[in-house]
Amino acid sequence: MSASPTPESSLPQLRAHYDLSQLEMSELLGVSRALVALTETGQRALPLTARELLPALVPAKSPALGSSGEGFTSPLADWEPLEAYQKKCQQQAARLRRELTRMQEKAAQHYQRLQVLPSLPVNLPASADRQRVQQWVEQRLEEARLELQRSGPAAQALLAVRIKALEYEAAEALRELAMAGALSRSNR
Structure with a gap:
């Protein structure tokens, strides 16, 4: 039985989804950029306070994180x-x-x-x-x-x-x- 993916393992996809650099993600999570890089490669874990923020970042209707965004309509779009x-x-x-x-x-x-x-x-x-x-x-x-x-x-x-x-x-x-x-x- 394989373990379900943790929010930390989807950190690169989350960054890609929001178009964030490692530095921007580190600022959001309140950790260093180096820790974000190490977490993405599986070498380190995020502190609990940072991990608690990750589920809120996962888009509600995104079965495949990092998908092309087709069909997305911004309510603020200027048509x-x-x-x-x-x-x-x-x-x-x-x-x-x-x-x-x-x-x-x-x-x-x-x-x-x-x-x-x-x-x-x-x-x-x-x-x-x-x-x-x-x-x-x-x-x-x-x-x-x-x-x-x-x-x-x-x-x-x-x-x-x-x-x-x-x-x-x-x-x-x-x-x-x-x-x-x-x-x-x-x-x-």
């Missing part, structure tokens, strides 16, 4: 930065969605130019300066090709991915706020 971040993500996604709409409209215009402009010189009257018109058409076609590189399907897809990422971040922030019960009245 405003997360709320602000969530709103910022939503606003950026909305702005990018408008930009995507403009990009799609611009791309549609330039696709139309690519289809219509090549036939323009063919339909000119005989008196027209075909060379000047042809140069003008070539310039406009090149502009349309360059614009499609900036606002065509690949650019639109990249922007759509960014929008989805921002919307996901906003939703996750909102989920965290809801789980913490920290939603302000304006978000409910």
Whole structure:
């Protein structure tokens, strides 16, 4: 039969749980830092007055002392930065969605130019300066090709991915706020 762990044997876990150095723990217990170090290695025992403080330090609902602390919500937590971040993500996604709409409209215009402009010189009257018109058409076609590189399907897809990422971040922030019960009245 193995002996149950004593509070002294869990001294390193207690220090880790409260993020205390050996010196800070020694100040709390009223002993020297060296005695805390020796106690942690099992070489010495704490005096009774120090040992009596240890059970009060053991967290009430901590089956595994030193666990990650997941799910811990401080009643004093300031959730405003997360709320602000969530709103910022939503606003950026909305702005990018408008930009995507403009990009799609611009791309549609330039696709139309690519289809219509090549036939323009063919339909000119005989008196027209075909060379000047042809140069003008070539310039406009090149502009349309360059614009499609900036606002065509690949650019639109990249922007759509960014929008989805921002919307996901906003939703996750909102989920965290809801789980913490920290939603302000304006978000409910």
